[in-house]
Amino acid sequence: MPDIKITPLGAGQDVGRSCILLSMGGKNIMLDCGMHMGYNDERRFPDFTYIVPEGPITSQIDCVIISHFHLDHCGALPYMSEMIGYTGPIYMTHPTKAIAPILLEDMRKVVVERKGESNFFTSQMIKDCIKKVTAVTLHQSVMVDNELEIKAYYAGHVLGAAMFWIRVGSQSVVYTGDYNMTPDRHLGAAWIDKCRPDLLITESTYATTIRDSKRCRERDFLKKVHECVEKGGKVLIPVFALGRAQELCILLETYWERMNLKYPVYFALGLTEKANNYYKMFITWTNQKIRKTFVQRNMFDFKHIKPFDKTYIENPGAMVVFATPGMLHAGLSLNIFKKWAPYEQNMVIMPGFCVQGTVGHKILNGAKKVEFENRQVVEVKMAVEYMSFSAHADAKGIMQLIQYCEPKNVLLVHGEAQKMEFLKDKIEKEFKINCYMPANGETTIINTPTKVPVDVSLRLLKAEAVRYNALPPDPKRRRVVNGMLCVKDNRLSLLDIDEVCDEIGINRHVIRFTSTVRFDDTGSAVKTAEKLKALLAEKLEGWTITISEANISVESVLIKVEGEDNTKSIYVSWTNQDEDLGSYILGLLQSVVQGS
């Protein structure tokens, strides 16, 4: 089965619900199981009926891999495992396993308790789902079964985010999830080794952007916040509890300290402490600097940032509030937004991407009025700022990752079609490899040459190495072995022919052909031989051609020039196996003789 099949059930030319089906070597793997935050109906979950219209799903999927705790990557997991009834293995990193249930529960509360939906998973279902998860560590090679192996690589992005390398037999795929290639204030940069997968499935959120330097964006952010509070305005920063929030907190904390500012900064109550505890426990997943200094000073103990209380919404005067969730689609951040939006001196800073359908998406697109379900209309007079702080790779980063891991094909997901198109072009031009971008429900089939393992006799390799090393190095020269392939119990080995004979106790019978060509050429035999060698080298590019005195050899073909007068005898001799090469060389020499 040399094909690799990929079908996005989400994230195909779209952002907001990552779920990709991967089939190779008879294994079916689900990459992420995300939820779309912009929908309130069944469209928020991937279409699992695609996998199997009805009946049990477990037998159709060999494993589920979750890249990180963002809900657009894991939000549908309890639905799949508890409501559809998937009981197979689920893999994620330790921090993801620790944090994902908290975000899932948060989201569940918003959906069920605030919006009153009933057909949704319960708290218990989240717990049961997480119990089924196998936690993995970075670089650990995990055998899902005898043939399917997975391995996690550091992806930056958020605490515990991982890219996964997946192998079945000799085929391999890398799936990035979300990642970023530049370290930030609390996380390191994504890293992968030169694993040369057959296919790299990469996110492409910022496919066309080459973002300006991190430092500029940070300065810009701080300037805007400072200007707003100086004028007595309130700044709302909608964030997800874990991830960018911690980075922006570190940023503001250091700025407040340095500038000696007194304006209050708040972080949504409850989550702060818990979230920061996770960062402390999993400090090995943060960047070098934080890890080195944590014994003396914990970066996540903030002096200026205080827990927020709902009553503060009405407080007069300047303040900065970090509130969840990040896309203004529900919860505290939306409540605050409704109260503060109608006033010009206020500001909302969206530090990340917003999916279609969310309030965040609307105001970023310039909406001056936002209508809510209960016919409530909110006028947006506050300043709306967008700062791309979400840690995704930009075009440069994606190209860099391709360079790192040297895939044979690339497939783009988690981005917008138009931007993908641009990046696809760039990748195909720059790396000369195929790049795909299937839409949701569309299957891409990638042909990969399969390879079978074979044990090659050291005697054979050593003999070849001796021949090869006798010649001056030439990277273009092909290295050729000639042996006997032995097939036994489905195992292949390549042995030297004499080795095989010895092993099974028989004598080889060597057949050799020799023909003579007469050639009129002045000068010594060695001179003539050198001329012939030059001719052969030109015609037989990549073959190993050796010359010693007036003897030339190519594989088992020997060419010997004799005679010191003007007519030379050229003997061409080869063994039966090298008939093709021998007859080619003989023909070549004959044509030279006729031509001269």
Add this chain to the structure above:
Amino acid sequence: MKLYCLSSDASKPCFVLSFRELLIMLDCGLSAHSVLNFLPLPPVPSTRLASLPNYTPPHVNDPLLEGELKECCGRVFVDSIPEFCPPLDKVVDFSQLDVILISNYTCMMALPFITEDTGFKGQVYATEPTLQIGRFYLEELAEWVSGAGGSGNAGAAKRWKEMLHVLPSPLALAARPRSWRRLFSPASVARALSRVRVVGYDERVDIYGALDATAVSSGFCLGSANWVLRSAREKVAYVSGSSTLTTHPRPINQAALRGADLLILAALTQTPAHNPDHMLGDLCVHATVTLRGGGCVLCPVYPSGVLYDLLECLSAHLDGAGLQHVPMYVVSPVADSSLAYSNILAEWVSVGKQAKVYLPEEPFPHAALARAGRLRHAKHLHDDAFSAEFRQPCVVFCGHPSLRFGAAVHLVELWANNPAHAIIFTEPDFPHTEALAPFQPLSMKAFHCPIDTSLNYSQASKLVRELRPKELALPDQYAPPPAHHQHTAPRAHITTEVPTVVVRRGAARTCGVRRRSARAHLPASLAAAAAARAAPAPTPATTARPSPAATPAPALRLAPLTASLALRDNRLDLLPPPPLPAAGTSTADAETARVHWGALDVESFVLALAREGITEARVEGDIVHLPRHDTLVQIERHATHVFCEGRADVRQALRRALAACLPHV
């Protein structure tokens, strides 16, 4: 494959394995028994130790020996900075080492001796906890010993090493003191550790493309690992410092060790007669009794490892005994880091401890104990803040277990005369009576509760049986005593049916399988094409005459194959051979592929030629002459040589005729 043993202390192992042209060092343990021959190095000046009388052997008058030896408590000690016994450096040239694999932090203390100023150019691999906690151990040692002016050999006592024969026991029995070395400087510790590359459990590390090395959990301490070395054909398992008991680290991964061609076993328990669980219970009882009597408890320990279990168990026990007001102190230059680090190594602890992290709570209780004020730590005894809050009775955990340096020296000096106090030995590295020798007579109580969770001999024997290696390599301490030593007392040893190689310090033994092949990959298309051509292998009986129908099909099938070699990052790929420029004009396809066997029968050859339309053959002895085609066929027993002119059609006819008469694939 060759195995060298460089350490005489099986619990501080150091092996070098030559495997596939690589030199791989397995652990670099530092034997510290030698320090017991030296006088203690008090962190605070001690008048008692400073005023000890010189010792001179009877009838010896050697001015060079002056001041090197002191008499203390009826024994003779060397008055110098303590020295250690690093791995043997004469057998293997450290500059030639390719890789050092470290199993756990107790087996890496000699690292700077191997990697610094030796020309070492290789890689060092260890897990993250091994690196971090190993760093604490090394930094602590370096601060105590080197901090006392101990690095470099200026002023070292060495004359005594020439006169062992006239010295009293146990100094007279010191093993090879001339090879003892002073400790490295903190700077070389830092340099050595900067070479370490961190690996995770079950991470396959590629070693120069020749083999994979994988660290698998060994269940002994945080981050402790056994190493599995694997090439396409061979598997070597290095089992060092393993435990099948349930404590705080991740449990041992036995599955990964199964079916090795060679299993090397090291670092078993040093106290096989003591059950660690019972010892922990005893310790709690002795501590409670002592504290109730108003005395203090001193536990000379290393700054990590069993210490974490002691803190957890003892605090719980004291709670139960109504002694929750008793403070516990950890005194070590690295106490703060060690306690802090233990709580961030969530991925390395047992499932039970891991579950806490998900809450999120610290996996070990000592952070909570510290917040509650029951557990305090300090870098030094004389830190002002620490002295100010120091209360008795209390429990103090501090190093070093040898009682030759570190805060423990001062506390023993201080408390030795008070029978209310107690010292409880838990670390198994040093015999406690030897450790206490320079502090006699001792009034404080001394208890020996060694806690060594490494495999004991019967657990190890059982493990070997379950893992079924083809061959076992053991340090001589673990092997059955040789038969002719029957008069010596029987000692515990590994009993196994597996063929066993015994290694002792300085010795090299050949072991394991010899490699005959390398793993390569072949495109499935090429493999399929070859498989289609494959013919059953001939047996010697069938080679005389082709009669394939008569023999049952043998399992082995053969097909000649020519392929290009592509060698990249030490991965070997076989690709289709380079095409000839005149591709497509291949004359012979199936014929080309043939490899012939046996001998050519001249008569049937002539007949076969006739079938090809060549009827002019004249046989002259071993030569068949075809005058019209100007061709000569010279037939030998195992070879046929055809001298012909260039006509391809004639040659193909000849080839077909030959193929018809010779068995082939």
